Amino acid sequence: QQIAFFELKIKRFLQLDWKNETIFLNGTGQKGRITAKILLRKNIPFHWFSHEAEKFKEGIFGKEIFSPTMKTDSKNVLFLNSTLLNQKVLNTIYQFSEFEVKLFIDL
Numbered sequence: 001q002q003i004a005f006f007e008l009k010i011k012r013f014l015q016l017d018w019k020n021e022t023i024f025l026n027g028t029g030q031k032g033r034i035t036a037k038i039l040l041r042k043n044i045p046f047h048w049f050s051h052e053a054e055k056f057k058e059g060i061f062g063k064e065i066f067s068p069t070m071k072t073d074s075k076n077v078l079f080l081n082s083t084l085l086n087q088k089v090l091n092t093i094y095q096f097s098e099f100e101v102k103l104f105i106d107l
Helices: 002-016 030-041 087-093
Strands: 022-026 047-049 076-081 100-106
Touching: 002 030, 022 030, 076 087
Parallel strands: 022 047, 022 076, 076 100
Antiparallel strands: none
16 A cells, blocks of 8 residues: 555646656655655666665665765755654754755655
């Protein structure tokens, strides 16, 4: 049931909001993994982040998991948050000043 809901939510997100900008997916829990599977199945490129990236040295589903402190060349990003951390907390963890978050979505 949750997978069907996420399928619908991600499909609408891609139709309405995504214009080939860089997608940052935050979180490696159940919601993050479901979202990652959907994006991978649709061949949508994304960068996957976790504030506990050191726990996932082997990656997940063949994707590298990055630390929030990773430097990026991306200027405009769509940020998909699959954690319980709110945007204010994430602002302190990520280097948001280095890029523009065009859209922030809590999943």
